Amino acid sequence: MRIVVLVKAVPIVGNERLGDDxxxxxxxxxxxxxxxxxxLEAALKLTEAHGGEVTLVTMGPAPAAEALRKxxxxxxxxxxxxxxxxxxxxxxxxxxxxxAAAIRRLEYDxxxxxxxxxxxxxxxxxxWLAALLGLPYLSYGSxxxxxPDGTTIQVRRLGARGYDLLEAPMPxxxxxxxxxxxxxxxxxxxxxxxxxxxxxxxxLADLGIAxxxxxxxxxxxxxxxTALPPPRAGATVVREAPDAAVAQLVDFLAxxxxx
Amino acid sequence: xxxxxxxxxxxxxxGQPTRLAQELATLARGLAADAGADAVGVVLGAGASTVQxxxxxxxxxxxxxxxxDIPGAAEHAVAAAAAPALAALVRERRPAVVLVGSSPxxxxxxxxxxxxxxxxxLVNGAAVRWTDGAPSVEMSTFGGRLVTQSMPTVDEILILVxxxxxxxxxxxxxxxxxxxxxxxxxxLPLVRVVERVQAEAAAASIDDARIIVAGGRGxxxxxxxxxxxxxxxxxxxxxxATRAVVDAGWIAYSQQxxxxxxxxxxxxxxxxxxxxxxxxxxxxxTSGTIVAINRDPDAPIVEFAxxxxxxxxxxxxxxxxxxxxxxxx
Numbered sequence: 001m002r003i004v005v006l007v008k009a010v011p012i013v014g015n016e017r018l019g020d021d022x023x024x025x026x027x028x029x030x031x032x033x034x035x036x037x038x039x040l041e042a043a044l045k046l047t048e049a050h051g052g053e054v055t056l057v058t059m060g061p062a063p064a065a066e067a068l069r070k071x072x073x074x075x076x077x078x079x080x081x082x083x084x085x086x087x088x089x090x091x092x093x094x095x096x097x098x099x100a101a102a103i104r105r106l107e108y109d110x111x112x113x114x115x116x117x118x119x120x121x122x123x124x125x126x127x128w129l130a131a132l133l134g135l136p137y138l139s140y141g142s143x144x145x146x147x148p149d150g151t152t153i154q155v156r157r158l159g160a161r162g163y164d165l166l167e168a169p170m171p172x173x174x175x176x177x178x179x180x181x182x183x184x185x186x187x188x189x190x191x192x193x194x195x196x197x198x199x200x201x202x203x204l205a206d207l208g209i210a211x212x213x214x215x216x217x218x219x220x221x222x223x224x225x226t227a228l229p230p231p232r233a234g235a236t237v238v239r240e241a242p243d244a245a246v247a248q249l250v251d252f253l254a255x256x257x258x259x
Numbered sequence: 260x261x262x263x264x265x266x267x268x269x270x271x272x273x274g275q276p277t278r279l280a281q282e283l284a285t286l287a288r289g290l291a292a293d294a295g296a297d298a299v300g301v302v303l304g305a306g307a308s309t310v311q312x313x314x315x316x317x318x319x320x321x322x323x324x325x326x327x328d329i330p331g332a333a334e335h336a337v338a339a340a341a342a343p344a345l346a347a348l349v350r351e352r353r354p355a356v357v358l359v360g361s362s363p364x365x366x367x368x369x370x371x372x373x374x375x376x377x378x379x380x381l382v383n384g385a386a387v388r389w390t391d392g393a394p395s396v397e398m399s400t401f402g403g404r405l406v407t408q409s410m411p412t413v414d415e416i417l418i419l420v421x422x423x424x425x426x427x428x429x430x431x432x433x434x435x436x437x438x439x440x441x442x443x444x445x446x447l448p449l450v451r452v453v454e455r456v457q458a459e460a461a462a463a464s465i466d467d468a469r470i471i472v473a474g475g476r477g478x479x480x481x482x483x484x485x486x487x488x489x490x491x492x493x494x495x496x497x498x499x500a501t502r503a504v505v506d507a508g509w510i511a512y513s514q515q516x517x518x519x520x521x522x523x524x525x526x527x528x529x530x531x532x533x534x535x536x537x538x539x540x541x542x543x544x545t546s547g548t549i550v551a552i553n554r555d556p557d558a559p560i561v562e563f564a565x566x567x568x569x570x571x572x573x574x575x576x577x578x579x580x581x582x583x584x585x586x587x588x
Binding site: 013014016017018022034035038091092093096115118119120121122123124125126127128129130131132134135136137138139140142154156157158159160161162163164165166167168169172177178179182219220221222223224225226227228229232233235236237238239242243245246247248249250252253256258259 | 272336338339342361363366367368369370371373374375377378379380381382383395396399400401402403404405406407408409410411412413416419447448449450451452453454455456457458464466470494502505506512513515518519520522526527537538541545548549550551556561562563564565566567568569570571574575578579582583586
């Protein structure tokens with residue numbers, strides 16, 4: 001089972017900021033998006049159980065390679081880093097187009113992506129990519145297993161009231177959630193081995209994409225203004241004994257018409 | 260006349276437009292009035308009578324509703340089943356703005372639709388206003404630490420809109436419902452639903468709850484959530500949780516709030532036994548009123564709550580539940 005796992009290197013949660021160009025500052029420390037590590041873990045478990053290899057793919061600036069290095073240490077076989085100065089400021093449309101071009105150059109049975117990224121919260125790149133690649137799209141996975149005859153993939157799709165069991169022939173694109181299970185920590189041996197694993201760096205020229213068709217210049221939207229959210233007044237701290245504290249709390253909720 | 264403003268309606272299990280769909284319809288009507296454009300609702304679903312009934316319900320909010328019967332939609336994942344027909348309808352009628360709900364189904368549909376149409380998408384909209392001849396989309400980014408306004412650079416745009424962008428309000432008079440059959444030229448590989456499995460006791464959804472009572476490690480274990488559930492019941496709210504307690508198996512992932520869970524914005528957020536780590540904070544800090552109940556006066560949540568009760572949650576929460584019940588009686 002050959003699995004391509006998409007990884008997005010996002011700003012470290014809590015440290016995110018916009019640069020002077022009003023685009024997300026990616027020079028301030030990056031880490032793999034939370035949900036991407038869960039899908040990588042699921043991919044590693046599947047290849048351990050059924051054979052095959054995991055290839056990581058990311059699109060991002062030079063520091064994004066750190067997220068790939070960690071994924072290699074966790075057990076991925078190789079990694080592809082799509083990086084090009086012209087890609088700065090790309091929107092979801094460019095991201096899906098460029099990732100599709102990269103994935104078309106790989107051999108795979110499955111492509112995995114994590115649910116919503118913490119910096120963009122878009123959640124549209126994975127279905128967009130599936131449409132471009134013509135792949136069946138199975139989303140919000142909480143469990144991923146090969147189908148009974150080995151030619152299909154079965155995914156439990158989380159819903160508000162349970163799950164739907166989805167099935168589609170491979171190759172397919174699966175978007176996964178945290179419920180897939182806790183990602184492993186890289187072992188010391190894994191970290192050592194990762195140093196010798198290949199990270200191929202592909203430019204737009206390698207993918208046959210013209211630089212003027214991507215990046216901020218063709219983005220479908222632009223940030224026109226930014227503001228800080230209205231500040232909170234600071235907490236009222238109640239330290240009374242339980243009965244008195246509850247009476248204060250009820251008065252507070254009633255005054256705000258919340259009860 | 261400028262291109263129309265469309266609202267794509269998501270249907271609930273009974274086949275009725277969801278609250279998010281009603282909000283989108285209300286939003287589309289307001290934007291269209293400001294733009295001097297037509298407001299149109301679109302209902303996609305399985306079965307002519309289902310979409311007709313849903314279309315009639317949606318027409319309470321919009322002057323024109325189009326319904327599309329998608330054969331097989333009930334047995335297949337939504338994006339691939341509905342996107343080709345919707346893409347054909349958009350190509351035929353060229354709306355300027357297509358509003359889609361930022362729910363799991365909405366995001367899947369919008370991504371597939373954008374892929375077929377090669378149309379740009381503005382995601383994560385918290386509010387949309389008509390400004391200088393185009394929609395301006397407000398987003399809460401970086402876990403609520405920054406509010407941005409974005410505008411499209413193209414004439415035709417998809418916008419994903421979060422729950423709670425506007426209060427749903429019916430129009431003065433109901434609109435018309437028309438069944439249409441767009442000739443899809445694209446195909447996407449269908450994904451079959453083998454079975455739909457309901458959780459034994461499904462909890463109230465946190466997505467658009469007005470009140471959320473959330474528990475963290477401080478509740479001590481799965482049994483500790485009993486007092487959280489009781490309080491949520493007394494408040495008519497939903498139960499939320501931190502990642503730590505979901506990972507521990509005390510409560511289902513559907514209730515998780517934060518970085519790898521859901522982002523919520525209730526009128527009242529009660530954080531019980533929750534320290535307020537950044538991974539949780541990013542999912543709830545734009546809530547209207549934040550109340551914390553915690554033993555630790557130095558917990559990070561004190562920094563961004565409106566009211567903090569310092570003490571043992573097992574002494575405070577049951578008394579609060581009883582006091583609320585007594586008020587209601």
